[in-house]
Structures are given as C-alpha cells and as structure tokens.
Amino acid sequence: MENILDYTQDELKQWMELNGEKSFRAKQINDWIYKGIFNFDDMKNIPNETKAKLNNSFYIGVPEVTHRLDSKNNDTSKFLLKFKDGNIIECVVMKYDYGNSICISTQVGCRMGCSFCASTIGGLIRSLSSGEMLGEILRAQKEIGERISNIVLMGSGEPLDNYDNVVKFLKTVNFDNGLNIGQRHITLSTCGIVPKIYDLMKENLQITLAISLHAPNDYLRKKIMPIANKYTIDEIINACKDYIKTTKRRVTFEYSLVKDVNDSTENAEELASILKGMLCHVNIIPVNAVKENDYEKPSNHRIKNFSDVLTKFNIENTIRKEMGTDINAACGQLRRNYLNQSNEMRCKDGGDVI
Numbered sequence: 001m002e003n004i005l006d007y008t009q010d011e012l013k014q015w016m017e018l019n020g021e022k023s024f025r026a027k028q029i030n031d032w033i034y035k036g037i038f039n040f041d042d043m044k045n046i047p048n049e050t051k052a053k054l055n056n057s058f059y060i061g062v063p064e065v066t067h068r069l070d071s072k073n074n075d076t077s078k079f080l081l082k083f084k085d086g087n088i089i090e091c092v093v094m095k096y097d098y099g100n101s102i103c104i105s106t107q108v109g110c111r112m113g114c115s116f117c118a119s120t121i122g123g124l125i126r127s128l129s130s131g132e133m134l135g136e137i138l139r140a141q142k143e144i145g146e147r148i149s150n151i152v153l154m155g156s157g158e159p160l161d162n163y164d165n166v167v168k169f170l171k172t173v174n175f176d177n178g179l180n181i182g183q184r185h186i187t188l189s190t191c192g193i194v195p196k197i198y199d200l201m202k203e204n205l206q207i208t209l210a211i212s213l214h215a216p217n218d219y220l221r222k223k224i225m226p227i228a229n230k231y232t233i234d235e236i237i238n239a240c241k242d243y244i245k246t247t248k249r250r251v252t253f254e255y256s257l258v259k260d261v262n263d264s265t266e267n268a269e270e271l272a273s274i275l276k277g278m279l280c281h282v283n284i285i286p287v288n289a290v291k292e293n294d295y296e297k298p299s300n301h302r303i304k305n306f307s308d309v310l311t312k313f314n315i316e317n318t319i320r321k322e323m324g325t326d327i328n329a330a331c332g333q334l335r336r337n338y339l340n341q342s343n344e345m346r347c348k349d350g351g352d353v354i
C-alpha cells in the first residue's frame with residue numbers, strides 16, 4: 001500500500017489511466033482530501049468500483065494526533081503526530097496577525113547532533129516522505145479548523161538531509177489545486193549543508209532560506225554544532241551570497257542565544273562583521289532550556305544588548321517573540337518528553353527499553 005499523498009496530481013492522473021479510470025478522478029480525490037476527508041469511502045462523487053481500487057492500493061497518510069497542547073493564550077498549539085508505522089513527530093501551529101503558521105518536521109529524529117536541540121538526542125530514525133510532510137499540515141488544519149498560510153521547515157530533522165522529498169513537498173504545497181501556499185510564505189531552515197544549498201538555488205524556488213548559524217566563528221560553532229566540522233562559516237556565507245544573487249531573496253540567520261556561550265558583545269560584533277553588506281536578517285532566539293543539557297536563557301538585558309550591537313552595525317534583526325513556552329514549544333522537547341515517559345512506562349512494565 002502506498003501513501004496517496006506521495007503522489008502529485010499529475011502522478012495520480014497517470015495512475016488512474018493505467019488502472020482503467022478516468023483521469024479527472026485524480027482532481028476529485030484531491031479536492032476531498034484537501035477538504036479534510038481522509039477516507040475514500042466518504043468521497044461522495046467517487047464510484048464504488050473506483051473506491052475499491054483505491055482502498056486496495058492506497059492509504060491517506062494523514063497522521064493521527066496522539067497529544068495536543070494549547071498555550072494558555074491560545075496563540076500556539078503543539079501536536080504529537082503518529083504515522084502508520086508508529087513513529088512520532090511533532091509540529092507546532094502559531095497564530096499571527098498575518099495568518100496561521102506551521103512549523104513541521106522533515107525527519108523522525110535528526111542526525112545532526114546540535115547540542116542545544118532535543119530532536120537529535122535519539123539520533124535519526126528515518127526521513128519523512130513528501131506526503132507525510134503534507135499530512136502534518138492537513139492534520140493540523142483539520143484540528144484547528146482554519147487554513148494554514150505559512151510553513152516553516154524547522155521542526156525535527158534537517159530538511160537538506162532529506163533533499164528529494166523536501167523539494168517534492170515544496171513543489172506540492174505550492175500547487176493551486178492543493179494547499180496553494182505561495183513559496184514566499186515558506187521558510188526552509190538548515191544547519192548549513194553547503195553542497196545542498198547550491199543544489200537548492202538551482203530549483204527555481206522563491207522560498208526563504210534560513211541558516212541555523214548560532215555562532216559567529218568556527219571555533220565556537222564546532223562546540224555546539226558538529227556540522228561545523230564539515231563546513232566552515234566562510235563556506236556557508238559564500239553559498240548564501242550565491243543564493244541571494246541567484247534567487248534575489250533575503251537570507252535569514254537563526255541565532256539561538258545561550259547564556260555565557262554565544263551571547264557576549266564580542267560575539268555580536270563578530271557576527272556583524274561576517275554578515276556585513278549582505279541582504280540578510282538575523283533572528284535572535286533566546287534559547288529554551290532543554291532538560292538534557294545545561295543551557296540557560298540569557299537575561300533580558302543581555303538579549304537586548306546583542307540585538308542593539310547588531311543594529312549599531314546596520315544588521316537587521318529581530319528578537320523572536322516567545323510563544324508556547326508553557327507547552328514545551330522548543331524543537332523536539334514534547335516528543336522527547338513523550339518518548340521518555342513511554343520508556344519509563346515500559347521500564348515499569350518490565351518491557352523492552354531501547
């Protein structure tokens with residue numbers, strides 16, 4: 001059985017023709033799915049014979065909600081979602097004035113090993129298919145009962161470590177007969193896999209590229225991000241400059257601010273010097289504490305000072321508004337807590353602990 005969400009509408013049309021069905025059925029089926037009908041038998045204008053063929057070949061790979069947490073002020077909802085094979089990922093929906101934004105996962109776990117991130121603690125389990133990423137959005141839309149208009153690929157997983165599926169996903173969400181989310185409303189965040197940044201700029205996409213930089217020099221970056229042993233900041237910055245030239249799009253640099261690790265005035269000055277003259281924006285993210293490491297959030301004074309130094313050197317920046325800290329909105333924390341709890345339960349049962 002295949003996940004029908006892994007098929008583009010054109011691929012589904014071809015499948016219909018090959019299986020003795022009318023190709024227009026592909027659009028009808030997609031219309032139902034995008035309206036939130038996740039069962040072929042409930043698709044009213046599809047003949048029973050076609051439904052039987054669909055049920056024999058496909059499932060609609062929209063994950064189930066295992067857990068939902070809403071922040072007290074209702075601006076953030078976090079979902080733990082379970083796929084058909086039992087794997088769990090998380091996604092977060094944030095409500096802004098300009099619309100609903102979703103942060104999706106691209107892999108189950110992650111192998112990049114960033115020291116401030118809970119998603120990587122158990123390593124990479126597997127990559128998600130394009131249809132599974134689509135399924136996260138369809139499930140979230142159904143849960144909140146509202147349209148999602150912005151996507152951020154910044155949940156668990158490194159998107160460029162799952163390149164082909166992610167690119168297929170980006171092209172599918174843009175499809176006007178599907179979710180119809182414009183590429184300018186999509187941000188892809190990477191820890192900086194340089195050759196893939198060069199590949200991405202050739203895809204003719206208008207998405208925003210965000211680099212998880214988190215340090216102004218290789219020495220410090222190597223301490224918190226193992227990927228820094230493979231690609232230097234210079235190589236990343238050069239790739240970004242080419243990306244800007246090719247796509248004419250501003251690049252975002254994500255900078256998680258950690259107390260006494262990368263939050264000094266000198267760190268801010270060094271960051272300003274490497275980004276000088278670039279069409280870019282720095283997103284300062286005061287770190288959320290993760291139980292498994294000792295990182296702490298800097299004081300408000302230190303956070304503001306970091307931002308002020310960048311501004312002084314004409315580097316556009318914003319301090320990310322905190323959303324959902326009461327519901328573990330930091331990357332991978334909810335899934336981690338869930339896995340820890342289920343492991344504890346299995347321990348108590350005397351069962352297998354991984």
Ligand code: SF4
Pocket residue numbers: 110111112113114117118119120155156157158191212331
């Ligand atoms: S920050 Fe992103 S790339 Fe780094 S370990 Fe976490 S999920 Fe992976």
